[in-house]
Structures are given as C-alpha cells and as structure tokens.
Amino acid sequence: MKGFKSVFVQEWVILKHNSTWWAILGLLLVLTVLAALNGSARTNQMADMGAGLNQGELQTQTALQSAVARWEANPEGDPPSVASPGALGLSVLSHYTVLPPTQLAALSIGQTDVQPTYYKVTAHPALTFLNEAEIQNPLNVLAGSFDVAFVIVFLLPIFIVALTFDLMSKEKERGVLSLVLAHGVSKTAFIIAKGAARALLIFMLLLLVGVAAVLLTEPDISSGAMWARFGLWFLIVSLYAFFWFALALFVNSLNKPSVTNGVILANLWLVFVVVIPALVNVAATTLFPAPSRVELTTEMREATEIADQESAESREAFFFDHPKMVGGDANADQFFLQVLATDSAIERAVVPLMEEFDAQAQRRQDVVDLLQYVSPAIMAQNALNAVSGTGTERFTDFVGQVLAFHENWRGFFTSRIIKGSRMSAAEFDEIPTYAYQAVTMGSILRSTLNPAAGLAFFVLILGVWSARRYARYPAV
Amino acid sequence: MILTVARKEFREIIRDGRIKWSALILAVMLVAALATAAQRYADISAERASAQEVVNMQFAAQGEKNPHAAAHYGLYAFKPVTPLSFFDTGVGSYTGVSVWLEAHKQNDAEGEPARDATAIARFGELTAAFTLQMLLPLLVILLAFPSFAGEREAGTLRQVLSMQVAPVQLLFGKALGAAAALSVFIGPILLLGLIGLMLTPGGLAYLGHGVVLVAVYMIYALIFLFLTLAVSANVRTAQAALVVMVGFWAVSSFVLPRAASDVSRLLYPTPSAVSFQANIDEALQSGLDGVSPDTVVQQRQKQTLALYKAETVEELPINFQGMIFDLQEKLGNEVFDKFYGDLYAIFDQQTGLHQAFSIGSPRMATQLASMELSGTSLNQHLEFTGQAESYRRELIEGMNRDITFNSAAGQADYRADSALWASIDPFAYQPAPLGALLTRLGPSFMVMFLWLALSIVAGVLAVRKVKVTLG
Numbered sequence: 019m020k021g022f023k024s025v026f027v028q029e030w031v032i033l034k035h036n037s038t039w040w041a042i043l044g045l046l047l048v049l050t051v052l053a054a055l056n057g058s059a060r061t062n063q064m065a066d067m068g069a070g071l072n073q074g075e076l077q078t079q080t081a082l083q084s085a086v087a088r089w090e091a092n093p094e095g096d097p098p099s100v101a102s103p104g105a106l107g108l109s110v111l112s113h114y115t116v117l118p119p120t121q122l123a124a125l126s127i128g129q130t131d132v133q134p135t136y137y138k139v140t141a142h143p144a145l146t147f148l149n150e151a152e153i154q155n156p157l158n159v160l161a162g163s164f165d166v167a168f169v170i171v172f173l174l175p176i177f178i179v180a181l182t183f184d185l186m187s188k189e190k191e192r193g194v195l196s197l198v199l200a201h202g203v204s205k206t207a208f209i210i211a212k213g214a215a216r217a218l219l220i221f222m223l224l225l226l227v228g229v230a231a232v233l234l235t236e237p238d239i240s241s242g243a244m245w246a247r248f249g250l251w252f253l254i255v256s257l258y259a260f261f262w263f264a265l266a267l268f269v270n271s272l273n274k275p276s277v278t279n280g281v282i283l284a285n286l287w288l289v290f291v292v293v294i295p296a297l298v299n300v301a302a303t304t305l306f307p308a309p310s311r312v313e314l315t316t317e318m319r320e321a322t323e324i325a326d327q328e329s330a331e332s333r334e335a336f337f338f339d340h341p342k343m344v345g346g347d348a349n350a351d352q353f354f355l356q357v358l359a360t361d362s363a364i365e366r367a368v369v370p371l372m373e374e375f376d377a378q379a380q381r382r383q384d385v386v387d388l389l390q391y392v393s394p395a396i397m398a399q400n401a402l403n404a405v406s407g408t409g410t411e412r413f414t415d416f417v418g419q420v421l422a423f424h425e426n427w428r429g430f431f432t433s434r435i436i437k438g439s440r441m442s443a444a445e446f447d448e449i450p451t452y453a454y455q456a457v458t459m460g461s462i463l464r465s466t467l468n469p470a471a472g473l474a475f476f477v478l479i480l481g482v483w484s485a486r487r488y489a490r491y492p493a494v
Numbered sequence: 495m496i497l498t499v500a501r502k503e504f505r506e507i508i509r510d511g512r513i514k515w516s517a518l519i520l521a522v523m524l525v526a527a528l529a530t531a532a533q534r535y536a537d538i539s540a541e542r543a544s545a546q547e548v549v550n551m552q553f554a555a556q557g558e559k560n561p562h563a564a565a566h567y568g569l570y571a572f573k574p575v576t577p578l579s580f581f582d583t584g585v586g587s588y589t590g591v592s593v594w595l596e597a598h599k600q601n602d603a604e605g606e607p608a609r610d611a612t613a614i615a616r617f618g619e620l621t622a623a624f625t626l627q628m629l630l631p632l633l634v635i636l637l638a639f640p641s642f643a644g645e646r647e648a649g650t651l652r653q654v655l656s657m658q659v660a661p662v663q664l665l666f667g668k669a670l671g672a673a674a675a676l677s678v679f680i681g682p683i684l685l686l687g688l689i690g691l692m693l694t695p696g697g698l699a700y701l702g703h704g705v706v707l708v709a710v711y712m713i714y715a716l717i718f719l720f721l722t723l724a725v726s727a728n729v730r731t732a733q734a735a736l737v738v739m740v741g742f743w744a745v746s747s748f749v750l751p752r753a754a755s756d757v758s759r760l761l762y763p764t765p766s767a768v769s770f771q772a773n774i775d776e777a778l779q780s781g782l783d784g785v786s787p788d789t790v791v792q793q794r795q796k797q798t799l800a801l802y803k804a805e806t807v808e809e810l811p812i813n814f815q816g817m818i819f820d821l822q823e824k825l826g827n828e829v830f831d832k833f834y835g836d837l838y839a840i841f842d843q844q845t846g847l848h849q850a851f852s853i854g855s856p857r858m859a860t861q862l863a864s865m866e867l868s869g870t871s872l873n874q875h876l877e878f879t880g881q882a883e884s885y886r887r888e889l890i891e892g893m894n895r896d897i898t899f900n901s902a903a904g905q906a907d908y909r910a911d912s913a914l915w916a917s918i919d920p921f922a923y924q925p926a927p928l929g930a931l932l933t934r935l936g937p938s939f940m941v942m943f944l945w946l947a948l949s950i951v952a953g954v955l956a957v958r959k960v961k962v963t964l965g
Contacts, residue, residue, distance in 0.1 A: 049749075056756050067766055074772075114768075129616070132588070132608050138768075149604055153767045153837065155844045156585035157872050159608070161755035162616060168752060176744050180737055277644075280736045281636055285516055292628055293519060295617030300530060308610035312545040315570055315592050315605065319552060323567075379610060386612045396614060403613060410613055 021203030025211035033215060039181065043223055046177050050169050054231030057124035057165045064119055068136060071114035079111060079446060087443035101440040104354025107141035107431025115139055115423055115452045117416040120407030121244040122251060125231055126167035128408025131159050139424050139452070141431040143365040145318075145372060148417075166231050167402040170255055171395050172291055175262045179283045181216055182266035184276035185209065186491070191276060196493045205488050209267060217263050224255055246459060250466050251405045257473035258398040264480035271487035294393040298386060306382040309374050321367030325360045354435050383410060390469060394476055397469035404465035407457070411465050415457050426450045495659060499667025500674065503641070507675040513636045517679045520629045524683050527622040531580035532690060538580075542572045542591070550920045558909040561893035562819060568596030569889065571882035571921045573603070576869045577697040578704065581687075582623030584870025587611065593879055595886035595921075597893075598823065600830040603879050622687065623864045626711050627857050630680070631743050634718040637675060639735040641668045642727040642960065651960065661957035665727070669719055669953075676715060684708050702928050703867045710867070713942050714860045718743070720949035727956035746855035754851035754858070758844035770833065777829040787825045791818055808903045816898025823890055830883075838876060845872060852941050859941040866931050866938075873934065878923050885921045892918065 033039050082100045089098055099105050116136040123130075131154060137147050162168065186209055189195040198208055232248055233239070265286060269279050390396040403409030427450050434441065507513065549570045556564055571593045579586060590603025608615065618624050645651040654664065691697040691704045721742070726735040765773070780786050795807065798814065807814040852858035865871040893914075901908035926934075 056760075059760065060756075067768075071768060129613050132606075132611075132616075149609075150767065151602075151604075151606065151609075153764045153770055154588070155758070155764060155841050155872065156588035156875070157841075157845055157848055158755035158759060159588040160585050161751040161848075164749070164752035164756045168748075172748055173744065176740070180741070184733065277640065277732050277736065280733060280740075284632065284636070284736070284740050285519070288516070288629065288632060289519065292618065293523065295614055296523070296620040296624065297526075299612070299614045299617065300526070300620040302612060302614070304530070308607070310541055311605035311607075311610070312541050312572060312591060316545050316548045316552075319549065319570070323552065323556075375610070379612075383612055386614050390614075396617070399617070400613065 021198075021201065022207040022211045025198070025203060025208055026215050029212050029215035033219065042177055042180060043219065046169075046174070047223060047227055049173060050166055050227040051230060051234070053164055053166045053169045054124060054227070054234045056163070057127060057231070058234050060127060060130075060163070060165075061119045061124040064123075064130070064135060068116040068118060071116055071136060075111065075113055079449065082106070082110070083443050083446035086441060086446070090443055097440055099350070101442075102350060102354070103431050103434035103439070103441050104350065104357070106441060107428075107435065108354055108357055111449070112138050112140045113423075113427060113450075113452055115420045116454065117413070118454055120247065120412075121238065121241060122232065122247045122406045123408055124234070124406075125165065125251060126402045126406035126408050127163040127165045128167070128403035128406060129410065129413060130408050131163065133413050137420050139420065139427055141428045143361050143368075144421055144424050145365070145368055166227075167399060167406070170258065170402065171399050174255075174259060175287055175291065175395075178220065178259060178262040179266055179280075179287060181220075182213065182263060183269070183279045183283050185212055185216075185266060186270035187274065187276040187279050190273075190493075199493050205491050205493070206485060209270070209488055213263055213267055217259070220259055221256060224259065225252065228252055228255065243459065247405050247462070250462070250470075251402065254398060254401040254405065254466060254470055254473070257470055257477060258394060260477045261394045261473055261480070264477050264484065268480045268484040268487070271484045271491060273491060290393045291395040295396050298389040298392065298396065301389065302382045302385045305385055306378050308382075309371065309378055314368070314371050314375070317371055318364060318368050321364045322360070324367070325363030351435075351438060358432060358435060391472045394473055397472045401466045401469040401473075404462060404469075407462075409465065411461065412457055415461070416454070419455060420452075423450065423452045495663045496667040496670060499659070499664055500670035503668045503671025504674045507637055507672060508678070513633060513675075513679075516629070516633045516636050520625065520633050521679060521683060523620065523625045523629065524622055524680065527620050527625050528581075528683070528687050528690065530620065531622060532694065534580045535575060535577055535694065539575050542574055545570070545592075546572045546574075546921070553918070554912065554915045556912070556915055558911050560906075560908055561896045561910045561914060562597065564910070564915065565597035565890045565893040568594060568886075569921065570594055571878075571885065571923070573875075573878050574923055576700055576925070577691055577694045578700050578707070578868040579870055581621065581704075581707070582864045582868035582870055583619055583621050584623075584865035584868055585872050585875060586870040587615070587619065589872075589875045593882045593886075595882060595889060597819075597890050598826055600827075600834065600883055600886070603875070603882075623861075623868065626714070627861055627864070628747060630711065630715050631718040631747065631857070632740075633679070634672070634676065634715050635722050635736070635739040635743060638668070638672050638719055638722040639726055639739055640732040641672070641723055642957070643729055643732040643735045644726075646960075647731060655960065661960055662954055665723060665953050665957045669716075669723060672719055672723075673716070676719075684711075703869075703931075706928070706932070707864060707867050710860060710863050710942070713946055714856060717856045717942070717945045717949050720946070720953045724949060724952035724956045727953065727960055747857040750851050750855040751848075751858055751861075754848045757851075758847040761847065762840050762843040764837065764840050764844075770837065774829060774833050777833070778826055781825070782829055782832060787822055790825060791821055794818075794821055810903055812898050813901045813903050813905060813908070814898075815903070816894045816896070816901070819897065820891065820894040823887070823894065827887060841872065841876075849937055849941075852938065853944075856942065856945045859938045859945070863935050863938040863942070866935055869925055874925065877926060881923055882921065889918060 082098075085098050086101050089101070100110060114136050119130075119135075131152075134150060134152060138150060140147060184191075186195070189198070189208075189212075195208070199205065228248065228251060232244075238244060266279075266283060269282050269286070272279075272282075274282070386396075387400075390400055400409060404411060430448070430450055549572070553564075553567070553569050556567060559567075573589075573591050587608045588606055591605045591607070593603045594601045618628070642651060645654065655661065688701070688704050688708065692701055718739075722735070722739050725738050726732070729735050729738065778787070781790070794817070795814065798810065798817065799805070799807070802810055804810055848858060849862065852862060862871070866873065896910055896914055897908065900910070932939075
C-alpha cells in the first residue's frame with residue numbers, strides 16, 4: 019500500500035477546506051438530530067401513556083374490593099353485585115397489557131404506528147380485543163415517520179453517493195491520477211486512502227449523532243443492555259454505510275465518466291431502496307396472501323348467530339341490558355354462564371380462521387426474512403427495527419405474552435363463574451396482574467446479526483470485486 | 495425552430511440510452527403494478543360484494559325477534575372498492591374495510607390491511623401511483639439533466655446560440671423533445687391502463703377519473719422536466735445539475751411527507767383510543783350538557799303522559815319503551831357527533847398541514863390529487879364511514895319505531911317477523927361524483943399549476959441568462 023498515508027493525509031487537508039463537504043455533513047447532522055428529537059418525543063409520549071393506563075383499572079378494582087369488604091364486615095341483605103365473578107370479569111374489570119418502549123426505541127419508530135403497543139385484556143375471547151387499534155390519521159401512517167432509521171436507510175446513501183460518485187473518475191478527468199501514479203503510489207492505495215478519509219469522517223459523524231440521538235432520548239446511561247443495543251445499532255449503521263462506500267468504489271472502478279457514475283449510482287439507490295423492497299413486498303403478499311378479513315367478519319357473525327340460537331335463553335340476552343323490559347328479574351348467574359357458552363362457541367368457530375391468519379402471516383414473514391438479503395436497505399431497516407425493539411419479532415413475542423396473560427386472567431374469572439361462587443374481598447388480591455418480560459439479548463442478537471452478516475457479505479463481495487478491477491484500472 | 499431542436503433532442507435521448515435502465519425499471523414496475531391492480535380489484539371487489547350480500551341475507555333471515563334484539567344483532571357495512579382503488583391504494587391499507595352497525599354505538603371501521611402486512615410494506619406498496627410518483631421524476635431528471643450543462647461542457651451550447659436560435663425556443667424545443675421521448679416510454683403503458691380501465695366491469699364510469707389522473711401525472715412530469723432544464727441551464731456542469739435535482743427529488747419526495755406527518759402529530763395531537771373511548775363513555779353516562787339521559791327520559795315521560803292526559807305509560811296508545819330506545823339513541827348520537835366531530839376536525843387540521851407542506855413538494859400535491867381521484871383518500875374513507883353511520887341511525891330508528899307503534903306497553907315478548915327485516919333497504923355507498931372531487935382538489939391543483947408555472951419561468955429566466963453570459 020505504497021503512498022497510502024500521504025494520500026490519506028492530503029485528502030484530509032483537502033476535505034477540511036471543502037465547503038460543499040462540510041455543508042453535506044452539516045445537513046446530515048441536522049437531519050439526524052431532528053429525527054432523534056422527533057423519535058424521542060414520540061417514544062416519551064408512548065411511554066407516558068402506557069404508564070398511566072392501568073391506574074384507572076386498579077382504582078376500580080380497589081374500590082370494588084372495599085365494597086365487598088364492607089359487606090363482609092356487615093352482611094346485611096344481598097351481597098353487592100360486584101361480588102359476582104361474572105359481573106366483574108365479563109363487564110366491569112379489564113387489564114391493560116403494555117409493550118414498553120426499549121431504551122433505543124426513539125431511533126426507529128418501526129411498526130409501532132401500525133401495531134398496537136397495548137391491549138385491553140378482558141375475560142372475553144382474545145379475538146375481541148386483538149383487533150383494537152390506536153387512533154391515527156391514516157395519512158400520517160401512510161407517509162411514515164421521520165426517524166433516525168429513515169435518515170440512515172434512505173438518506174445516508176444519498177449523502178455517501180454524493181460524496182463518492184466521482185472519487186476516481188474526477189481524478190482521472192482532471193489528470194491528477196496519472197500524476198499521482200507517477201509518484202509511485204499504487205492505484206489501490208490511492209482509492210482506499212481517498213475512500214477511507216471520507217469514510218472516517220462519516221463514521222465519526224455517525225458515532226457522534228448516534229450518541230447524541232441516544233442522549234436526547236434520556237435513557238438510563240448506566241444500563242449495560244442499552245449500550246449493548248447501541249453497539250449493535252452502530253454495527254448495523256456502519257456496515258450499511260460501508261456497503262454504499264463499497265458500491266461507489268465499485269462503480270468508479272468501471273472507468274466511466276463522473277456523470278455516468280452519478281446516473282448509475284442514482285439508479286442503484288432507487289433499485290435497492292425503492293424498487294426491490296416494493297417487489298419483495300408484492301412477492302410475499304402474492305405468494306402468501308392474507309386470508310380475507312372480510313370473510314373472518316362474516317364467519318364470526320354466523321358463529322354468533324348459531325351460538326345464540328343454540329341456547330334459547332341467550333336469545334333474550336339483551337334483556338339483561340334492559341332489565342326494565344322483563345321487570346328486573348333476570349337471573350344474573352344463568353346469564354353469565356350463557357355469555358361464556360356463546361363466547362366459547364364463537365371462539366370455536368373463529369379460532370381456526372385466526373390460526374390460519376397467523377400461520378399465513380408467519381409464512382409471509384419467512385419469505386420476507388429470506389428475501390431481505392436481496393437488498394441492503396431491507397436488511398438495514400429490519401435490523402434497526404430489531405435493535406430498537408420496534409420490529410415484528412418483539413411484537414410477536416409481546417402478543418404471545420398478552421395471550422398467556424389473557425388465559426390466566428380469563429381462567430381466574432371463568433372458573434369462579436362455572437363454580438357459581440362469590441368473590442370474597444381477599445380473593446381480589448389474587449386477580450392476576452401483568453408484567454412485561456423483556457426479550458433476551460440472545461433473541462435481539464439473532465434478529466440483528468443475520469442481516470448484519472448479509473450486509474457484511476455484500477461489502478466483502480463488492481470490495482474483492484473492486485480490488486480486482488482497480489488492479490487493472492487504466493490510469494489514462 | 496422549436497421542432498428542429500425537439501427532433502434533435504428526441505433522437506439523442508433515444509440513441510444515447512442513458513435512461514435505458516431507468517426507463518426499463520419504470521416500465522416493468524408500471525406493468526407489474528397495473529396487472530396486480532387488475533387482479534386485486536377483481537378479487538377484492540367480488541369478496542366485498544359477496545360479504546355484503548351474505549350480511550344482508552343474515553339480517554333478513556333472523557327469524558322472529560324483538561326489533562331491539564335485531565338492532566343489537568345489527569349489520570356490517572363493507573367498503574366497496576372501485577377499479578381505481580388499486581391504481582393508487584392511498585390510505586386504503588391503513589383504514590378499516592368494514593363497520594359494524596349496531597344499536598347504541600358508533601363503531602370504527604376495522605380490518606386495516608396493514609395489520610396483516612410485514613414491516614417491508616412500509617417501504618411502499620407496488621402500485622402504479624407509487625411507481626409514477628417515485629420513479630417518473632427520476633427518469634425525467636436523468637433524461638434532461640445534461641440538456642444545457644452537458645452542451646455547455648462540450649462547447650456546443652455556444653454554437654447553437656450563435657446560430658440565431660432564441661434561447662426560449664431552445665428551452666421549449668428541448669422540453670418537447672424530452673417529453674416526446676418520455677411519451678414513447680410510458681405513453682403506451684398509460685394508454686393500455688386506460689383501455690384496461692374501460693374494459694373492467696364498472697370501469698367505464700371511472701374513465702373520467704382515469705383521464706384526469708393521466709393529466710395529473712403529465713403535469714407532475716412536466717414540473718420536473720422544466721425544473722431540470724432550468725437547473726441544467728443554471729449550473730456549470732452536468733454533474734452539478736444531476737446532484738442538485740436528485741437532491742431536490744429526494745428531499746421533496748421522501749423527507750417532506752414524513753416531516754409533514756410528524757409535524758402534524760406534534761401540532762395537532764389526536765387523543766389516544768383509551769381517552770377517546772373514556773370521554774365518550776363518560777358523556778353517554780352523564781350527558782353532554784350535564785343532564786343525564788335518565789333525567790331526559792323521565793322528562794320526556796312526563797311530557798308524553800301530559801300530552802295524552804294519561805296517568806301511566808300503560809295507558810298510552812303506543813309502547814313507550816320504543817320511544818325510550820329512540821330517545822337514548824338520539825342522545826347517544828349527539829355524543830358520537832361531538833367526539834367524532836372533534837376527532838375529524840383534528841384530522842382535517844393534520845391533512846391541512848400536509849397540504850401546506852405540499853407547497854414545497856410536487857410529489858405531495860400529486861399524491862393528494864391521485865388518492866382523491868382514485869377514491870382512496872382520507873376524505874372518502876370518512877365519507878364511507880359517515881354514510882354507514884347515517885344508515886345505522888336510520889336502521890335503528892326504524893326498529894325502535896316498530897316497537898313504539900306495533901307493540902303494546904310493557905309487552906317485552908313482542909316479536910317482529912321477517913317482513914320487517916326485509917323492509918330495510920340494503921346499504922349502498924354513494925361515492926362523491928367527479929365534479930365534487932375536482933372542486934375539492936382545488937388547492938392541490940393550484941399547487942401543481944404554480945409549480946409548473948414557476949418551473950417554466952425559472953427555465954426561461956435561466957436560458958435568457960445563458961445568452962447574457964455568452965454576450
């Protein structure tokens with residue numbers, strides 16, 4: 019690598035005095051900081067909302083408990099209606115299960131605007147609450163979020179391309195290359211030194227904005243897990259940036275005019291960032307289309323009607339809502355048993371369909387997981403989502419936890435409804451509560467290291483290929 | 495003279511092949527997108543229509559029931575799709591496709607297709623509109639960036655201008671040549687798309703929409719064409735022209751829409767689903783103006799008894815329970831109108847912000863117009879849910895009227911038969927006519943025409959300056 023050091027040092031001096039270069043870096047810095055501020059505002063808002071969700075529910079629970087306790091201390095007349103596990107579980111009580119944002123959530127909004135970050139769990143079947151959605155202006159969801167991941171995946175390549183598309187071609191067009199080579203500098207050393215000088219600056223900038231972005235979100239900086247995530251984030255971002263450097267070096271090795279290099283790289287950006295993701299999406303949805311939600315709706319309806327007809331009494335279920343119509347003599351216990359029967363009849367009919375949804379979604383996800391290796395942009399986005407905990411895997415894990423909690427919650431009330439027992443004040447303390455179990459570091463590593471390896475592979479291939487081309491690169 | 499320049503420019507572009515690859519990518523994606531659109535339309539329109547039919551039949555075949563039980567059973571309204579819904583899916587992936595219409599409650603549309611999509615869908619869905627919005631400008635830029643700057647570098651610009659070609663003629667000649675080359679690449683595809691639209695069942699009614707859409711995308715391409723020519727005439731090298739235009743394209747097409755969405759969230763936050771529901775529940779319980787529904791019912795009972803000079807509701811010639819249901823329903827509707835009205839006012843403010851941002855982004859203006867014309871805008875989604883809600887209110891009112899007039903007071907075991915269910919007209923969504931859409935698109939069209947005018951003026955000014963510098 020003869021002459022590497024002198025070229026590298028020279029390049030630093032040139033870059034230091036190049037105002038365009040500073041303008042581009044400055045713009046990247048400003049965009050990243052804005053994105054980080056935006057991301058942290060969104061994340062903090064989400065965390066605040068999630069934290070307060072169960073307060074109301076727990077207050078209700080405590081108030082009801084003391085009502086029962088008062089009656090137990092002085093049992094006069096009928097026990098309060100809330101001592102009925104049916105009334106409690108099937109109409110009064112619910113429990114919010116919240117997916118808390120991770121410490122790096124602000125760096126990638128990911129799927130959090132499409133997938134719920136909390137569910138209101140009740141003793142009814144899970145299908146009644148799994149479809150609830152947060153209020154969103156669909157126009158905003160369609161546009162997507164201006165987060166750090168967007169700056170990295172979409173904009174960083176444009177900046178890198180703008181800084182490197184004429185790396186070699188310009189030197190050649192100006193006749194500098196033959197001059198430099200005449201001084202005994204090797205072509206490979208020349209190009210690597212020029213690339214490295216730019217890369218070093220970009221990486222320093224990325225590290226700077228990364229740390230700034232993390233600090234802006236005010237995480238617990240003493241947490242090892244946070245820094246582990248940040249290490250992974252920086253690894254992914256670096257590999258992705260390396261890929262675009264390598265691609266620009268490769269295109270320069272084709273020995274075309276600067277303008278042609280620019281056109282080729284603009285097209286490649288379009289292909290990797292826009293075209294391939296759209297095609298992969300269409301491939302996945304065509305190969306494994308989602309089962310029809312419309313059909314699910316009509317099936318569910320049919321099941322409800324059949325369940326209602328099966329039990330003659332529950333056809334009158336609405337009278338419980340309007341006891342005045344039957345003179346207030348509705349048999350509550352009987353009613354709740356019928357609700358349970360209807361619930362489970364609907365569940366029996368609909369759960370197979372829901373499972374088909376899940377299975378098909380899994381197949382679709384598998385295809386996308388496989389096809390992501392076609393485009394570094396997809397790999398980077400997936401890995402950045404995984405690092406921030408806003409991707410599909412952590413969400414799937416969360417839904418699994420919600421369903422497990424729901425089983426628990428539901429079992430607590432249904433077993434008592436079936437037994438026909440009353441809730442004692444002491445039993446209120448046994449009502450299940452939900453605590454989110456963080457995903458293990460191992461699973462985060464699994465979902466980030468695969469795309470990282472894919473990115474590294476791209477970099478390697480481009481690097482080797484370019485090196486061979488530069489060995490034969492004509493100096494004039 | 496313009497024609498001579500145009501012919502030369504056209505021939506050069508075709509021969510040069512610098513846009514060969516981008517044109518091919520655009521053509522392949524456009525054809526693929528239109529083909530999938532046709533397929534999806536065929537599948538999904540059939541699915542929704544048959545689901546609506548099944549639901550209507552289920553309602554009609556309820557057998558003997560108390561009308562209020564039937565109101566609780568309710569109906570679903572499915573959002574129909576039009577042949578253009580898949581040209582531009584718009585907000586369609588992020589809005590529900592069916593609304594449950596039941597007693598006492600205004601429900602949200604459910605079943606957003608995005609819930610079933612993978613994270614990759616967020617890169618953008620392959621639709622013809624997405625392809626045209628994203629790729630067409632880039633193709634135009636690659637086509638036109640060297641027009642002036644390249645000739646300046648080659649030294650031919652000086653020659654051409656010395657041959658008594660007016661700079662403005664040169665500008666329009668080059669624009670015409672580039673536009674002709676562009677039409678060769680995508681004209682046939684768009685024409686085929688329009689013919690396909692005409693051949694699609696029910697498509698003829700949307701031909702007008704289709705023609706306006708083609709015009710919108712033509713203006714979109716022209717904006718980028720004149721902008722690129724203006725930049726190309728202004729800067730010294732072709733390279734600089736390319737960097738400036740790609741930069742503008744990336745910022746206006748990718749950054750601004752996202753910025754608009756985040757700024758709108760910050761300035762006009764929407765309530766969380768939890769607090770929205772809690773507020774509605776609270777208002778349903780205690781009344782909007784602090785007078786509880788129970789009090790209102792008691793007052794109405796007193797008034798009605800006084801009117802009929804009766805002592806008890808049993809003496810009334812009607813079933814007063816039906817009137818109570820009706821009154822409760824109307825009180826509930828006032829609550830829904832208030833809270834959904836407030837929410838949609840926030841949506842309106844947010845959409846207004848997107849519109850304001852579109853002043854800086856031809857793509858955003860084009861997208862807003864494209865969604866509206868394709869029937870997949872937020873406006874039209876809310877029109878669908880609005881019509882479904884009006885239908886629900888009429889349906890429930892009809893059921894309560896039947897209880898009021900066809901059953902006796904206290905007759906809880908009253909049953910209506912299938913004649914009542916059959917008397918209900920099925921739900922049919924009436925989309926806004928093209929004229930209304932065009933009026934609504936005023937601001938977007940204005941932004942687009944403004945951009946076009948500005949880019950032409952910029953081009954003219956830039957080429958005039960070329961002459962001066964050559965003195």
